[in-house]
Amino acid sequence: MSTSPVLLDVQGLQTAFHTEAGAWLAVDGVDLTVKRGEILGLVGESGSGKSVTGFSLLGLIDPPGEVVSGSVRFNGKELRGLREEQMRALRGDRIAMIFQDPLMTLNPVLKVGEQMAEAIYTHYPRVSRDEIRARCTEALGQVGIPSPASRLDNYPHEFSGGMRQRVAIAIAMLNKPELIIADEPTTALDVTIQAQILFEMQKLCREQNTAMIWITHDLGVVAELADQVAVMYAGRIVEYGSVEHVLANPVHPYTKGLMESMPGAAAPGARLAQIEGMAPTLTSRETGCPFRPRCPRRGDLCAQQAPEVTARGERRYRCHYPLEVQA
Numbered sequence: 001m002s003t004s005p006v007l008l009d010v011q012g013l014q015t016a017f018h019t020e021a022g023a024w025l026a027v028d029g030v031d032l033t034v035k036r037g038e039i040l041g042l043v044g045e046s047g048s049g050k051s052v053t054g055f056s057l058l059g060l061i062d063p064p065g066e067v068v069s070g071s072v073r074f075n076g077k078e079l080r081g082l083r084e085e086q087m088r089a090l091r092g093d094r095i096a097m098i099f100q101d102p103l104m105t106l107n108p109v110l111k112v113g114e115q116m117a118e119a120i121y122t123h124y125p126r127v128s129r130d131e132i133r134a135r136c137t138e139a140l141g142q143v144g145i146p147s148p149a150s151r152l153d154n155y156p157h158e159f160s161g162g163m164r165q166r167v168a169i170a171i172a173m174l175n176k177p178e179l180i181i182a183d184e185p186t187t188a189l190d191v192t193i194q195a196q197i198l199f200e201m202q203k204l205c206r207e208q209n210t211a212m213i214w215i216t217h218d219l220g221v222v223a224e225l226a227d228q229v230a231v232m233y234a235g236r237i238v239e240y241g242s243v244e245h246v247l248a249n250p251v252h253p254y255t256k257g258l259m260e261s262m263p264g265a266a267a268p269g270a271r272l273a274q275i276e277g278m279a280p281t282l283t284s285r286e287t288g289c290p291f292r293p294r295c296p297r298r299g300d301l302c303a304q305q306a307p308e309v310t311a312r313g314e315r316r317y318r319c320h321y322p323l324e325v326q327a
Protein backbone atom coordinates (compact mmCIF):
# COMPACT_ATOMS: atom_id res chain seq x y z
CA MET A 1 0.00 0.00 0.00
CA SER A 2 1.17 3.51 -0.82
CA THR A 3 2.52 5.57 2.06
CA SER A 4 2.27 8.92 0.28
CA PRO A 5 0.53 11.49 2.47
CA VAL A 6 -1.90 12.26 -0.38
CA LEU A 7 -4.76 9.77 -0.26
CA LEU A 8 -7.19 11.29 -2.74
CA ASP A 9 -6.21 13.52 -5.64
CA VAL A 10 -9.00 14.84 -7.83
CA GLN A 11 -8.19 16.96 -10.86
CA GLY A 12 -10.55 18.63 -13.30
CA LEU A 13 -13.59 16.57 -12.36
CA GLN A 14 -16.58 17.31 -14.56
CA THR A 15 -19.96 15.66 -14.21
CA ALA A 16 -22.74 16.38 -16.67
CA PHE A 17 -26.45 15.71 -16.68
CA HIS A 18 -27.82 15.18 -20.14
CA THR A 19 -31.09 17.04 -20.51
CA GLU A 20 -33.32 17.92 -23.44
CA ALA A 21 -31.62 21.32 -23.51
CA GLY A 22 -28.19 19.62 -23.80
CA ALA A 23 -25.45 18.53 -21.42
CA TRP A 24 -25.29 20.60 -18.26
CA LEU A 25 -22.28 20.51 -15.94
CA ALA A 26 -23.36 20.07 -12.32
CA VAL A 27 -19.69 19.69 -11.38
CA ASP A 28 -17.40 21.81 -13.50
CA GLY A 29 -13.68 21.36 -12.99
CA VAL A 30 -13.29 20.36 -9.35
CA ASP A 31 -9.76 19.88 -7.98
CA LEU A 32 -9.31 18.43 -4.48
CA THR A 33 -6.58 16.73 -2.53
CA VAL A 34 -7.14 14.96 0.74
CA LYS A 35 -4.25 13.70 2.81
CA ARG A 36 -4.40 10.65 5.06
CA GLY A 37 -6.21 11.43 8.29
CA GLU A 38 -7.31 14.85 7.06
CA ILE A 39 -10.88 16.16 7.23
CA LEU A 40 -12.04 18.29 4.31
CA GLY A 41 -15.26 20.28 4.66
CA LEU A 42 -17.07 20.68 1.33
CA VAL A 43 -19.50 23.53 1.85
CA GLY A 44 -21.99 25.44 -0.28
CA GLU A 45 -25.63 26.24 -0.80
CA SER A 46 -28.24 23.82 -2.01
CA GLY A 47 -27.66 22.86 -5.64
CA SER A 48 -23.98 23.85 -5.69
CA GLY A 49 -22.91 20.33 -6.64
CA LYS A 50 -21.66 18.90 -3.34
CA SER A 51 -23.53 15.61 -3.48
CA VAL A 52 -22.86 15.15 -7.19
CA THR A 53 -19.15 15.59 -6.40
CA GLY A 54 -19.34 12.94 -3.66
CA PHE A 55 -21.21 10.48 -5.86
CA SER A 56 -18.83 11.12 -8.76
CA LEU A 57 -15.82 10.21 -6.61
CA LEU A 58 -17.45 6.89 -5.74
CA GLY A 59 -18.52 6.07 -9.29
CA LEU A 60 -22.18 6.32 -8.26
CA ILE A 61 -23.45 8.64 -11.00
CA ASP A 62 -26.16 7.02 -13.08
CA PRO A 63 -27.66 8.14 -16.42
CA PRO A 64 -28.72 10.81 -17.33
CA GLY A 65 -25.64 11.81 -15.34
CA GLU A 66 -22.09 11.04 -16.41
CA VAL A 67 -18.59 11.88 -15.23
CA VAL A 68 -17.26 13.40 -18.44
CA SER A 69 -13.70 14.29 -17.57
CA GLY A 70 -11.03 14.57 -14.93
CA SER A 71 -9.00 12.25 -12.83
CA VAL A 72 -9.75 10.67 -9.44
CA ARG A 73 -6.66 9.06 -7.95
CA PHE A 74 -7.01 7.11 -4.73
CA ASN A 75 -3.79 5.82 -3.17
CA GLY A 76 -2.14 6.77 -6.44
CA LYS A 77 -4.50 4.60 -8.50
CA GLU A 78 -6.88 6.06 -11.08
CA LEU A 79 -10.48 5.19 -10.25
CA ARG A 80 -12.04 6.54 -13.41
CA GLY A 81 -12.49 3.76 -15.89
CA LEU A 82 -12.50 0.99 -13.27
CA ARG A 83 -15.14 -1.66 -13.81
CA GLU A 84 -18.21 -1.59 -11.54
CA GLU A 85 -17.05 -4.73 -9.68
CA GLN A 86 -13.68 -3.10 -8.96
CA MET A 87 -15.44 0.00 -7.60
CA ARG A 88 -17.76 -2.17 -5.53
CA ALA A 89 -14.73 -3.85 -3.97
CA LEU A 90 -13.49 -0.43 -2.85
CA ARG A 91 -16.82 0.94 -1.63
CA GLY A 92 -17.66 -0.11 1.90
CA ASP A 93 -14.08 -1.22 2.38
CA ARG A 94 -11.32 1.31 1.57
CA ILE A 95 -13.84 4.10 0.85
CA ALA A 96 -17.12 4.42 2.74
CA MET A 97 -20.07 6.73 2.34
CA ILE A 98 -22.51 8.07 4.92
CA PHE A 99 -25.72 9.68 3.68
CA GLN A 100 -28.06 12.25 5.18
CA ASP A 101 -30.73 9.59 5.51
CA PRO A 102 -29.38 6.53 7.34
CA LEU A 103 -32.08 4.46 5.65
CA MET A 104 -30.08 4.83 2.42
CA THR A 105 -27.59 2.53 4.17
CA LEU A 106 -29.85 0.46 6.42
CA ASN A 107 -32.23 -2.20 5.24
CA PRO A 108 -35.44 -1.89 7.32
CA VAL A 109 -36.20 -5.63 7.26
CA LEU A 110 -32.82 -6.88 8.50
CA LYS A 111 -31.45 -6.79 12.04
CA VAL A 112 -28.63 -4.32 12.48
CA GLY A 113 -26.20 -7.11 13.40
CA GLU A 114 -27.02 -9.00 10.19
CA GLN A 115 -26.39 -5.93 8.06
CA MET A 116 -23.13 -5.23 9.80
CA ALA A 117 -21.99 -8.83 9.39
CA GLU A 118 -22.84 -8.61 5.69
CA ALA A 119 -20.74 -5.43 5.36
CA ILE A 120 -17.70 -7.32 6.68
CA TYR A 121 -18.42 -10.65 5.01
CA THR A 122 -18.81 -9.11 1.53
CA HIS A 123 -15.23 -7.89 1.65
CA TYR A 124 -13.70 -10.44 4.05
CA PRO A 125 -15.47 -13.81 3.57
CA ARG A 126 -12.93 -15.72 5.68
CA VAL A 127 -13.55 -13.86 8.93
CA SER A 128 -15.18 -16.15 11.53
CA ARG A 129 -18.68 -15.56 12.90
CA ASP A 130 -17.34 -14.91 16.38
CA GLU A 131 -14.90 -12.35 15.14
CA ILE A 132 -17.57 -10.65 13.03
CA ARG A 133 -19.83 -10.40 16.07
CA ALA A 134 -16.99 -8.99 18.16
CA ARG A 135 -16.12 -6.41 15.51
CA CYS A 136 -19.74 -5.35 15.10
CA THR A 137 -20.18 -4.96 18.86
CA GLU A 138 -17.01 -2.92 19.09
CA ALA A 139 -18.08 -0.69 16.18
CA LEU A 140 -21.46 0.08 17.75
CA GLY A 141 -19.77 0.85 21.05
CA GLN A 142 -17.30 3.19 19.34
CA VAL A 143 -20.09 5.38 17.99
CA GLY A 144 -21.65 5.71 21.43
CA ILE A 145 -24.47 3.16 21.29
CA PRO A 146 -25.19 1.80 24.78
CA SER A 147 -25.33 -2.01 25.32
CA PRO A 148 -23.97 -2.62 21.81
CA ALA A 149 -23.98 -6.43 21.98
CA SER A 150 -27.73 -6.62 22.56
CA ARG A 151 -28.51 -3.84 20.05
CA LEU A 152 -27.16 -6.04 17.26
CA ASP A 153 -30.43 -7.95 17.44
CA ASN A 154 -32.60 -4.85 16.89
CA TYR A 155 -34.11 -3.65 13.63
CA PRO A 156 -33.35 -0.12 12.36
CA HIS A 157 -36.81 1.16 13.37
CA GLU A 158 -36.05 0.28 16.99
CA PHE A 159 -33.43 3.06 17.09
CA SER A 160 -34.04 6.80 17.36
CA GLY A 161 -33.01 8.99 14.40
CA GLY A 162 -29.72 9.94 16.04
CA MET A 163 -28.93 6.35 17.03
CA ARG A 164 -29.83 5.11 13.55
CA GLN A 165 -27.34 7.54 12.04
CA ARG A 166 -24.74 6.25 14.51
CA VAL A 167 -25.43 2.73 13.25
CA ALA A 168 -24.87 3.91 9.66
CA ILE A 169 -21.61 5.54 10.78
CA ALA A 170 -20.57 2.32 12.56
CA ILE A 171 -21.17 0.39 9.33
CA ALA A 172 -19.10 2.92 7.39
CA MET A 173 -16.23 2.54 9.89
CA LEU A 174 -16.44 -1.30 10.15
CA ASN A 175 -13.73 -2.17 7.69
CA LYS A 176 -11.54 0.73 8.80
CA PRO A 177 -11.78 2.68 5.54
CA GLU A 178 -9.03 5.07 4.51
CA LEU A 179 -11.59 7.61 3.27
CA ILE A 180 -15.14 8.42 4.34
CA ILE A 181 -17.41 10.61 2.26
CA ALA A 182 -20.14 11.92 4.55
CA ASP A 183 -23.02 13.74 2.86
CA GLU A 184 -24.78 15.93 5.45
CA PRO A 185 -25.17 13.02 7.88
CA THR A 186 -26.11 15.19 10.84
CA THR A 187 -28.28 17.83 9.14
CA ALA A 188 -31.56 16.17 10.15
CA LEU A 189 -30.52 15.72 13.78
CA ASP A 190 -30.94 18.16 16.62
CA VAL A 191 -28.04 20.41 17.46
CA THR A 192 -26.83 18.62 20.61
CA ILE A 193 -26.79 15.21 18.94
CA GLN A 194 -25.12 16.71 15.88
CA ALA A 195 -22.35 18.15 18.07
CA GLN A 196 -21.82 14.79 19.81
CA ILE A 197 -21.62 12.91 16.53
CA LEU A 198 -19.21 15.44 15.03
CA PHE A 199 -16.99 15.11 18.05
CA GLU A 200 -17.04 11.31 17.91
CA MET A 201 -16.39 11.18 14.16
CA GLN A 202 -13.46 13.51 14.55
CA LYS A 203 -12.06 11.36 17.34
CA LEU A 204 -12.48 8.12 15.36
CA CYS A 205 -10.83 9.66 12.30
CA ARG A 206 -7.91 10.87 14.39
CA GLU A 207 -7.48 7.49 16.12
CA GLN A 208 -7.62 5.48 12.90
CA ASN A 209 -5.95 8.04 10.62
CA THR A 210 -9.08 7.99 8.45
CA ALA A 211 -9.52 10.83 5.97
CA MET A 212 -12.96 12.31 5.50
CA ILE A 213 -14.83 14.59 3.13
CA TRP A 214 -17.69 16.11 5.11
CA ILE A 215 -20.35 17.65 2.90
CA THR A 216 -22.43 20.37 4.54
CA HIS A 217 -24.19 23.68 3.99
CA ASP A 218 -23.09 24.72 7.46
CA LEU A 219 -19.82 26.63 7.90
CA GLY A 220 -20.19 26.24 11.67
CA VAL A 221 -19.79 22.47 11.26
CA VAL A 222 -16.75 23.01 9.04
CA ALA A 223 -15.21 25.30 11.66
CA GLU A 224 -15.64 22.65 14.36
CA LEU A 225 -14.71 19.57 12.43
CA ALA A 226 -12.51 20.13 9.40
CA ASP A 227 -8.84 20.82 8.70
CA GLN A 228 -9.34 22.04 5.12
CA VAL A 229 -12.33 23.67 3.50
CA ALA A 230 -13.54 23.79 -0.09
CA VAL A 231 -16.30 26.31 -0.77
CA MET A 232 -18.45 25.30 -3.71
CA TYR A 233 -20.59 27.53 -5.88
CA ALA A 234 -22.37 26.57 -9.10
CA GLY A 235 -20.37 23.38 -9.60
CA ARG A 236 -16.97 24.91 -8.93
CA ILE A 237 -14.72 25.27 -5.94
CA VAL A 238 -14.43 29.02 -5.48
CA GLU A 239 -12.18 29.01 -2.43
CA TYR A 240 -9.99 26.31 -0.94
CA GLY A 241 -7.52 26.28 1.92
CA SER A 242 -7.03 25.50 5.58
CA VAL A 243 -10.04 26.14 7.79
CA GLU A 244 -7.89 28.29 9.98
CA HIS A 245 -6.86 30.64 7.17
CA VAL A 246 -10.04 30.65 5.10
CA LEU A 247 -12.41 31.34 7.97
CA ALA A 248 -10.11 33.94 9.54
CA ASN A 249 -9.54 35.67 6.24
CA PRO A 250 -11.81 34.66 3.32
CA VAL A 251 -10.72 36.08 -0.01
CA HIS A 252 -13.76 35.12 -2.09
CA PRO A 253 -16.77 37.41 -1.63
CA TYR A 254 -19.02 34.34 -1.57
CA THR A 255 -17.11 32.79 1.34
CA LYS A 256 -17.31 36.12 3.15
CA GLY A 257 -21.05 36.26 2.46
CA LEU A 258 -21.51 32.75 3.84
CA MET A 259 -19.67 33.71 6.98
CA GLU A 260 -21.67 36.88 7.45
CA SER A 261 -24.92 34.99 6.99
CA MET A 262 -24.16 32.77 9.97
CA PRO A 263 -26.08 33.84 13.07
CA GLY A 264 -22.98 33.41 15.26
CA ALA A 265 -19.48 32.46 14.15
CA ALA A 266 -18.99 28.69 14.41
CA ALA A 267 -22.56 28.07 15.58
CA PRO A 268 -23.65 24.55 14.66
CA GLY A 269 -26.91 24.54 12.73
CA ALA A 270 -26.33 27.92 11.07
CA ARG A 271 -28.03 28.10 7.67
CA LEU A 272 -26.53 29.91 4.71
CA ALA A 273 -29.57 31.45 3.18
CA GLN A 274 -29.04 35.17 3.62
CA ILE A 275 -26.82 36.11 0.71
CA GLU A 276 -28.79 38.38 -1.58
CA GLY A 277 -30.14 36.69 -4.71
CA MET A 278 -30.44 33.04 -5.62
CA ALA A 279 -27.94 30.35 -6.50
CA PRO A 280 -27.88 29.93 -10.28
CA THR A 281 -30.24 27.33 -11.65
CA LEU A 282 -29.82 25.01 -14.55
CA THR A 283 -31.07 27.61 -17.02
CA SER A 284 -29.46 30.74 -15.61
CA ARG A 285 -25.78 29.90 -16.02
CA GLU A 286 -24.03 31.93 -18.69
CA THR A 287 -20.64 33.41 -19.48
CA GLY A 288 -18.69 35.22 -16.83
CA CYS A 289 -18.50 34.52 -13.12
CA PRO A 290 -21.60 32.65 -11.93
CA PHE A 291 -21.56 34.56 -8.63
CA ARG A 292 -21.57 37.94 -10.39
CA PRO A 293 -25.28 38.78 -10.02
CA ARG A 294 -25.02 38.44 -6.23
CA CYS A 295 -21.53 39.80 -5.74
CA PRO A 296 -20.87 43.08 -3.95
CA ARG A 297 -17.40 43.33 -5.56
CA ARG A 298 -18.35 42.61 -9.18
CA GLY A 299 -16.52 44.56 -11.86
CA ASP A 300 -16.23 44.65 -15.66
CA LEU A 301 -14.11 41.52 -15.99
CA CYS A 302 -16.68 39.40 -14.15
CA ALA A 303 -19.19 39.68 -16.99
CA GLN A 304 -16.61 38.80 -19.62
CA GLN A 305 -14.99 35.65 -18.33
CA ALA A 306 -15.27 33.10 -15.55
CA PRO A 307 -12.32 33.44 -13.18
CA GLU A 308 -9.66 30.72 -13.41
CA VAL A 309 -8.04 29.26 -10.32
CA THR A 310 -5.47 31.54 -8.67
CA ALA A 311 -3.05 30.07 -6.13
CA ARG A 312 -1.52 32.18 -3.41
CA GLY A 313 0.46 30.10 -0.97
CA GLU A 314 -1.75 27.21 0.07
CA ARG A 315 -4.90 29.21 -0.78
CA ARG A 316 -6.71 28.75 -4.08
CA TYR A 317 -9.65 30.76 -5.32
CA ARG A 318 -11.60 31.77 -8.39
CA CYS A 319 -12.24 35.51 -8.30
CA HIS A 320 -11.20 38.53 -10.39
CA TYR A 321 -11.47 40.93 -7.46
CA PRO A 322 -10.55 38.96 -4.34
CA LEU A 323 -10.43 40.38 -0.86
CA GLU A 324 -6.95 40.92 0.42
CA VAL A 325 -5.04 37.79 1.47
CA GLN A 326 -3.45 38.50 4.79
CA ALA A 327 -2.07 35.07 5.49
Ligand SMILES: Nc1ncnc2c1ncn2[C@@H]1O[C@H](COP(=O)(O)OP(=O)(O)OP(=O)(O)O)[C@@H](O)[C@H]1O
Pocket residue numbers: 017026044045046047048049050051052053064065217282
Ligand atom coordinates in the same frame (compact mmCIF):
# COMPACT_ATOMS: atom_id res chain seq x y z
N1 LIG B 1 -30.19 13.09 -11.40
C1 LIG B 1 -30.08 14.38 -11.72
N2 LIG B 1 -30.56 14.85 -12.90
C2 LIG B 1 -30.44 16.15 -13.26
N3 LIG B 1 -29.85 17.08 -12.49
C3 LIG B 1 -29.38 16.68 -11.31
C4 LIG B 1 -29.46 15.33 -10.85
N4 LIG B 1 -28.88 15.24 -9.63
C5 LIG B 1 -28.46 16.49 -9.33
N5 LIG B 1 -28.74 17.34 -10.34
C6 LIG B 1 -28.45 18.76 -10.37
O1 LIG B 1 -27.09 18.99 -10.08
C7 LIG B 1 -26.94 20.16 -9.29
C8 LIG B 1 -26.13 19.85 -8.08
O2 LIG B 1 -26.87 18.99 -7.25
P1 LIG B 1 -26.32 18.44 -5.87
O3 LIG B 1 -27.31 17.42 -5.41
O4 LIG B 1 -24.91 18.02 -6.01
O5 LIG B 1 -26.38 19.72 -4.94
P2 LIG B 1 -25.96 19.85 -3.42
O6 LIG B 1 -24.89 20.89 -3.36
O7 LIG B 1 -25.66 18.51 -2.87
O8 LIG B 1 -27.28 20.46 -2.79
P3 LIG B 1 -28.03 20.12 -1.39
O9 LIG B 1 -27.36 20.99 -0.37
O10 LIG B 1 -29.44 20.55 -1.66
O11 LIG B 1 -27.90 18.67 -1.11
C9 LIG B 1 -28.34 20.65 -8.94
O12 LIG B 1 -28.68 21.75 -9.74
C10 LIG B 1 -29.20 19.47 -9.24
O13 LIG B 1 -30.48 19.89 -9.68
Ligand SMILES: [Mg+2]
Pocket residue numbers: 050051052183
Ligand atom coordinates in the same frame (compact mmCIF):
# COMPACT_ATOMS: atom_id res chain seq x y z
MG1 LIG C 1 -26.59 17.32 -1.48
